[in-house]
Amino acid sequence: MQVNKVALKDTQSFSQFFIDYLSNKQELAPFYGLRPEIDAFGEQIDRKSFSNLNRKVLCEVLEDQYEGYEVAPTLAGNLTDLALPNTYTVTTGHQLNIFTGPLYFIYKIATVVNACRELKVKYPDSNFVPVYWMASEDHDFDEISYFHLFGKKYQWECPGQGGVGRLSTESLTGLLEELPEKVALFEQAYRDHGNLADAVRCYVNDLFGEDGLVVLDADDDRLKKLFSPMIKDDLLHHSANTLVEQTNDELAQLGYKTQIFPREINFFYLDDGVRERIVKEDGQYLVNNTELSFSETEILALLDSNPEKFSPNVVMRPLYQEVILPNLAYVGGPAEVIYWLQLGKVFEKHEVTFPILLPRNFALYINGASQKKLAKFGWSDEQLFQSIDELQAQYVTTHGSDEVTLNGEYRDLEAVFEQLIEKAEVIDGSLKGFISAEHTKAVKSIDNIGKRLKKSEERKHETELNQIASVKEKLFPRGGLQERHDNFLNFYINNPNFVKELLVALDPFDLQMHVLKEG
Secondary structure (H helix, E strand, O other), X not given: OEEEEEOHHHHOOOOHHHHHHHOOOHHHHHHOOOOOOHHHHHHHHHHOOOOHHHHHHHHHHHHHHOOOOOOOHHHHHHHHHOOOOOEEEEEEEEOOOHHHOEOHHHHHHHHHHHHHHHHHHHOOOOEEEEEEEEOOOOOOHHHHOEEEEOOEEEXXXXXXXXXXXXXXXXXXXXXXXXXOOOOHHHHHHHHHOOEHHHHHHHHHHHHHHHHOOEEEEOOOHHHHHHHHHHHHHHHHOOXXXXXXXXXXXXXXXXXXXXXXXXXXXXXXXXXXXXXXXXXXXXXXXXXXXXXXXXXXXHHHHHHHHOHHHEEEOOOOHHHXXXXXXXXXXXXXXXXXXXXXXXXXXXXXXXXXXXXXXXEOOEEEEEOHHHHHHHHOOOOOOOHHHOOHHHHHHHHHHHHOOHHHOOHHHHHHHHHHHHHHHHHHHHHOHHHHHHHHHHHHHHHHHHHHHHHHHHHHHHHHOHHHHHHHHHHHHHHOHHHOOHHHOEEOHHHHOOOOOHHHHHHHHOOOOOOOEEEEEOO
């Protein structure tokens, strides 16, 4: 696989906020910890504090969660190493999209796997374990319920509600029958496991277990128990709400638009089929859209007896992650990096080490068929990210007749009207306004002639211009980045080594767009 690189700012696909973070803009430095560079991890190791109790509980939970799954030797070694005080994690999180969802899910995991490999070489006295945090408690079903394969959208219709990790996989078997061919990876996952969380662990383990990836489902009462002090603070004192609002104001003053907004209480009530916000009204704690109501004494008693019923929202989930993992860095996409920048004060309040924010790998994959189509145009990798209109205009300019360009005619016209104005100044100065108006009309006439000449020229190259639009749509579906739309099965079905080749091609600490060419 050939690899070329394009600066992210040159792709015109990322917010200025994110680009400023990448470029180390000093105004943003107070909102995060260390830079996403491999040399910074030595200091991050020194900063990270993780208790023996939390480590012990984490290992017990993972042992239970992997019961009945095939565990590759590298993964088994990582699960054992997590009990050691010199073992740290690099974590990414993602929703439980069916059939992995868009390509960038694969790129996220490739980033944490490769980062841990490079960290082990750089810091041989420590162990580094890649972790995928399953967003099993999330309840936004619409976002996970579809994927795109070979130009078709596959949609999951499921009657369940609540945390998506607990949804039954029974109704997913219909989608398996719709696929253009059977994929053993998903046949086993969805037919042999009763809920979505277990199914996702199965296929992610099949894809990355040999690379040592640990899959964690934090929907567990033992892990929530470790987080109880922070849950209690949010219920009683609403610290996160105050602190994130302060940070949002500071970022707004710098001209940045924030991603997330806190609430007075940043937890949901979680139960089978239910994930609803907890709100406080007149001293009572209510669960939205239910009849559930608790006094302060009752909700604290519930927290003590059933901490698993408290599910963090986007404001508190990152803190939960860092409390229960010996984590050094979080790998996320542009939007995730931005919302983590809003949370620094919350981490300071609870004296939890803020992780290094390492952007995930970004990539454009070009298979052999698309490469053949591109060859005739001779575009640079940077040009690939230009719009269809820009590329078509460039083609017509390069391959069209010289007559289409009317720059000489505009200059000649300008010269003629300058002479007329000079004569008018001698004969009758009041005619200058009239001559200027006629000049404007003449320019418009030439504009119209130019447009007609251009359209005629475009008709001569209609085949090539259609080919430009076609190959651009293939690589940039609906005008967006391929990684945000296409499913990895678009390439994996024809190349079962696709994921392994990605792991070789992607550089976790090179924060550029990777242009990957098959062969």
